[in-house]
Amino acid sequence: MSLHDDFVDAATKAGKEFVEVAKGKHVALVTHFDTDGLSSAALLELAFDRENISYVTMHAQSLDEIFLDSVFKTDSDVYVFADIGATVLEKISEFANDKLVFVLDHHEPSTNDNLHLVHINPLVSGVTEKNSISGSGVCYFFAMGMNKDNRTLAHLAVIGAIGDSQEDNGFQDLNNRILQHAVIQKTVVLSKQIKLYGINSRPLLKVLEYSSDVDIPGVTNDPKGVKDFLDDLGIMWEWNGRLKKWFNLRPFEQAAITEKILELKGAQEDDSKLLVYAYSLPNAPRREMIDIRECATIINASGRLEQYRVGVNTLKGDRDAAQIASMNLRVYKSAIRDALQIVDDKRAQGTLIENDKLVLIDFENKIPSSIVGIVASILARNKIYREGVVVCTLGETSTDEIKVSLRVSLSAKDFKLQEVLSDAVSKVGGTSGGHDNAAGAVINKDKKEEFIESIKASF
Ligand SMILES: [Mn+2]
Structure with missing residues (x-):
């Protein structure tokens, strides 16, 4: 058995152990506040729902004493930390006393000592390669131990892994296994796509104009060039006064754009750098969340704005939450713009x-x-x-x-x-x-x- 198998084994065993004690009981769930952490929360909450486990969910950027104190004051039957906790194992066990604690994480453990808690972590199992699995991926194998039906949740661990930048023209072993589960469940659709960012959220004209990743001769950073490019292909970029987006195009039009870009790039670069894997969520609650990279960016913004519930519920498929999450991305981007403006202003004022x-x-x-x-x-x-x-x-x-x-x-x-x-x-x-x-x-x-x-x- 490989170390990867050892890890999967440890995670599923822990899940089995957990469900035996937690069924019908109350769990306190603590996760990191980023996309991976919120994906962990969504995944575990859905798995808990299936077993009639009630829960209270909390999120944090890091675990300090005041926060840990409030966690253990919830008087829950079991405590689960996901995508967080490994770096402060001693602190957690101090607050936990004799309470039952599961830490599901992929960060560097603060100790190798066998503290009185269940710690599931690829690094503990000896899987040392970078980006092998995310926090939500650890949660996925744990949930598979709870109930095999949880294979329907694999896509959430793919979102978490992409949120943690673990995708690099494909995935490593453990993440890849999760991706395969999601593809078989049809919760993720895998395709190869020209490397254009914001393909489902921005108008086609803007996607092509800002295509600096691909750098298309005569098109990138050239608004007129973009229009000429589409005219030549006979593709209309607006319809009824609205700018078209990539998903408004017919498949043969998308293919024509891809082919033309590859042709314009000619022998300059090999295709593998221009074509990347695209991961799509066919059941996404909103159009702009179909592409997992864009979905991960949207969820991250809600986390950063401390609107954790919006992020988790969006991942659980709630359409109302998803609408707010999309708005949060705009709020987040404008907060960053404001911050950079403040820096410029302060410099101008000499402060x-x-x-x-x-x-x-x-x-x-x-x-x-x-x-x-x-x-x-x-x-x-x-x-x-x-x-x-x-x-x-x-x-x-x-x-x-x-x-x-x-x-x-x-x-x-x-x-x-x-x-x-x-x-x-x-x-x-x-x-x-x-x-x-x-x-x-x-x-x-x-x-x-x-x-x-x-x-x-x-x-
Ligand atoms: Mn993570």
Whole structure:
């Protein structure tokens, strides 16, 4: 048996064990707040429903003591952590006392000690390759142990894996097994498609104009070229005054566009780079969620805006939730635009802390604190700062705390951001976590100035 089989075995056995004790009882479910975490929640909730297990679901970006305390105060019969928990196993077991806990995760475990909890993790089973399986994938095999009928939920684990960027022109072994289950269940349709992003959500004209991934000669970044291109193929880009989208085209028109693009690219690149796998959800609650990549982006936005229930219910197929989720994506994108505008404004006013080692932006309460991390990542990736400049962003949470994110620009090496941050946090109190080139913390609002001074002194 391979290590992959060992892992699947461990996960399904745990699922079987779980259902025996949890049937007809109450479960507290805690998941990560990103697409993979929300997919884990949707998958497990549907599996719980099938067994008459009642539940309360909570979501978090990281597990601090206040949060764990509230989890174990729910007085549930069983506790399940999904796509979260592996990095704080000791802390969980401390709060759990003798309660029955399952941790279903794929993050690096904080200990190998056999604590008093069931920990299902590919890394524990010795599966060490990167991107082998997502948190929701772990939940999928666990749910298969609960009841084989849960194979109808495989598509949720495919969404989670794509949300965690585990797809790279196909999947690794464990994810691939899940994909096969979903394809057989017809909950995911697999096809090869020209590499155009936003194909179901943006008008065809825009999809072609912004096709920088493919870089079509005479078409990409050329609005007139796009129209000429479609005219030549005899394809109309609008109908009754509405701009057409890819799904409005007939299959032969889609094929003609694909062929023409491959022809225009000629011998420059081989087709395998231009044609990518497309994963579609035939039962998606809305058109723009048919493409799993787009669906994952939409779910992520609801998570970032702390509208977890909207994300989970959308994944469970709720049409009303899906409508709000689509709106949330627009809200999220505009929040990011606002944040970047604030940076420009502050720079113009000279109120930005910016030198050749550190850029520090205090967003106060002007953006949702849940996006300070992503904004720091965007700034660090944007090539506006030279390699190795540390970007620090701060924002106020709704509970009057300060969320801090640290990133290093252009993935410079030899940084120990987590150490630097935990040093600074240890002086003012609070919690921190992360790794060498991305770290985050939560501190008390009263300690903000002191903390900023300490970070400034660190670089
Ligand atoms: Mn994950």
